[in-house]
Amino acid sequence: MEKDADKKPASRKMEAEMETLRRMAITHGASSARVIDADTIPVDPRVRFKCMIPKCYMSGRCGHCPPYGYSAETTREIVNACKLGVFFHVRVDAAIIAAKNIGDVIVSGRADDAGNLLSLGGHYMLVYTLVHMLRKKAADMGMNQTHGFAAGCCKDVLCFLSKNCRILNGGDQCRNPEMSVPSLESAGIDAFRLAARVGWSVYPIGGSCEPRSVKRGMLMGMVLAG
Amino acid sequence: MKPEVFPVPEEIAPVSAETDPLNLESDVGRLADNARELGAAESAVISPEDIVFNESLPETMRTDGTFSSIHWPPEYPLDDLKEALFSFRKGIFLCIRAEPGMPDYGGGPIADPVHRDRYRKLHEIVTAIESRAFYMGYYLAMGFAAGNCRSVFCADADRCVAMTRAKACREPYKSRPSMAAAGMDAAQMFRKAGWPPDITKDPLLTGIVMIA
Secondary structure, three states, X not given: OOOOOOOOOOOHHHHHHHHHHHHHHXXXXXXXXXXXXXXXXXXXXXXXXXXXXXXXXXXXXOOOOOOOOOOHHHHHHHHHOOOEEEEEEEEEEHHHHOOOOHHHHHHHOOOOOOOHHHHHHHHHHHHHHHHHHHXXXXXXXXXXXXXXXXXXXXXXXXXXXOOOOOOOOOOOOOOOOOOOOOEOOOOOEOHHHHHHHOOOOOOOOOOOOOHHHOOEEEEEEEEEEO | OOXXXXXXXXXXXXXXXXXXXXXXXXXXXXXXXXXXXXXXXXXXXEOHXXXXXXXXXXXXXXXXXXXXXXXXXXXXXXXXHHHHHOOOOOEEEEEOOOOOOOOOOOOOOOOOHXXXXXHHHHHHHHHHHHHHHHHXXXXXXXXXXXXOXXXXXXXXXXXXXXXXXXXXXXXXXXXXXXXXXXXXXXXXXHHHHOOOOOOOOOOOOEEXXXXX
């Protein structure tokens, strides 16, 4: 992203507070976390299209997933208005995230004998919980303008037992308004590139991938502050 | 069934922080060769500037949409596909040979199974190249083929399942939107490529895979 010349740099106080949040993420289960300059966050229109071509089963499943949610343009505006972020990841064993037929298991929503669906769901829940905790702590420290981004589809993680996303069914209020945030990818943030740039080894894991082909998987989340 | 055209590498490399232009050049050239090995009659490395857009093409689908699918006509209310395509630096344009006397089915059912197989073959090449690029670290690779994917893969189904909210595509590893659905004028691009016109004319069995 291009740097906004009029944007004031983050104050020392804010840097210290973001470092507090970074440590908090690690303490509560993140495998690694970094404080990043918001101007370094790559927002790319292609990322949202990867949710729609071909159509992911999560696409259109909740109010955040494409074709709904933040357009890349909206995300750019949010990122531009922020100074710093805490970017973190939760490591997932390759045996779980690249398990044979895990894609089919996820789509079916039925627990598998190996327990991979439940385990993966727990990892996703941790990402949403961390984003929520960091934002709450940020608010306690006086940072009221924060934006959270998690991983995957919030409907599958927070409303797994409900039939539909309430937002998409009649525009009623979200069941989990405090916890529910868009995923990085649904908002057009190129999390893979960002992860590689901060020095994390992130692997492309697709439907044909086997656990032995990759060292690990990861789920990423981020909290941005203005 | 997932396509096994190219085996997934034994060891997948992590994503690079930046795309090396020299590596990209040689990788895209290799993928263009792969497309011919898989059965493409012609393939060429292209840049986004080589894509010819014709905004009226998706509109035509809207007016004749009696056999609609998730990709026919496409609906991206918040997103600009043209902007996404111009974010790529390199891609591969390819074509396969059409059967003699093959009619243009538009977006409707393809009655002749031999003709349907030609479309299927095109989709398979496009998705195989896209998949190979993905595992090479080009995780944003995006492919487009020809025709209405429902006519090719789900002709016997009452409806396109992917059009139902929260339902996935039945053939996510094989089916892709057509170039025309994305507003790309394949006929003009075919002419610009200088390929022999007897390969494929009406219908034009062309595809494109944008790599990185």
